[in-house]
Amino acid sequence: MADEAKWYVVHTYSGYENKVKETILKVVENRKLHSLITEVMIPTEKAMEKTEKGEMKEVEYKVFPSYVLVKMILTDDTWSVVRNIRGVTGFVGPGSKPVPLSDREVHALGVEREKTVEVNFKIGDSVRITAGTMNGFIGIVRSIDNEALTADVEVSMFGRETLATVSISQVERADEL
Numbered sequence: 001m002a003d004e005a006k007w008y009v010v011h012t013y014s015g016y017e018n019k020v021k022e023t024i025l026k027v028v029e030n031r032k033l034h035s036l037i038t039e040v041m042i043p044t045e046k047a048m049e050k051t052e053k054g055e056m057k058e059v060e061y062k063v064f065p066s067y068v069l070v071k072m073i074l075t076d077d078t079w080s081v082v083r084n085i086r087g088v089t090g091f092v093g094p095g096s097k098p099v100p101l102s103d104r105e106v107h108a109l110g111v112e113r114e115k116t117v118e119v120n121f122k123i124g125d126s127v128r129i130t131a132g133t134m135n136g137f138i139g140i141v142r143s144i145d146n147e148a149l150t151a152d153v154e155v156s157m158f159g160r161e162t163l164a165t166v167s168i169s170q171v172e173r174a175d176e177l
Contacts, residue, residue, distance in 0.1 A: 005038045005177055006100035008081035010068045010080075016087030017042045017113035020068050022084045035080050045132055048152075055139035056163070063132055067092070069109075100167060107169070119144065121173045127153060131170040139164070139176050 012020045021040045028037045049057050069166040072078045078100065084089060093099035101109070108131055121127050121141055129137045139155035142163060149168045154161050 005071045005072050005073050007069055008098045008100055010070055010082055011089045012066050012068055012087050013089065014066050017062060017066065020087045023087075024068075024070065024082060027081050027085070031081070033078065033081065035073075035157050036075060037070060037072040037081070041069050042067075043069065046165045047134075048165075050160055061133060063109075069101075072139055074100070080143070080164070086118075090135055095131070110142075119146075119168055121151075121171065126174040127151075128172045128174045129153060129155070129166055129170055130165070130172055132166060134164050134166060137164075140155055141171075144168070 009158060010020065021042055024037065024040045028034060028040075044060050045063055046058055046060050049059050051057050068134060070082060072082070079091075083090065091098035123141050123144060125141050127141055129139070130134060137153075137155040137157070139153040139165075141151055142154050143152040145151070150165050151168055151171050153166060153171065154166050155164055156162075
């Protein structure tokens with residue numbers, strides 16, 4: 001097909017994100033729609049939090065609760081497949097008419113990684129998180145994973161230090177004041 005698959009945002013009932021994702025993937029498998037619906041994802045972020053007992057625990061948060069991202073070629077069939085899944089309330093767009101995410105939005109959401117990511121910070125540097133649920137937080141880089149393209153940043157949240165794993169593309173050096 002001449003069309004290239006684009007990312008669309010699907011709104012779901014609260015708590016139905018995982019079920020909607022699983023159902024879409026099952027329908028794609030059963031109807032052999034792999035070439036039309038190529039990816040389904042629920043953006044999440046992991047963070048380290050201290051429990052009441054003082055132990056560190058890794059927690060995963062949905063970045064956009066009640067939303068699922070679907071990369072697909074929009075046809076009447078793919079629209080119908082996704083729209084009629086139990087738990088889906090519609091596509092994001094005017095009048096529930098699907099509008100694909102722009103390349104800038106896809107990059108800002110960290111949905112697709114750039115082929116090369118320039119890292120202008122190192123372990124111990126003060127950095128600012130520029131996207132996601134931690135947007136605007138300033139913290140210290142504790143580790144960098146070049147393979148996964150993530151950095152562990154220690155931020156102060158609710159009066160305690162919390163380790164957050166974020167995409168390298170969502171981190172920039174904090175300017176010295």
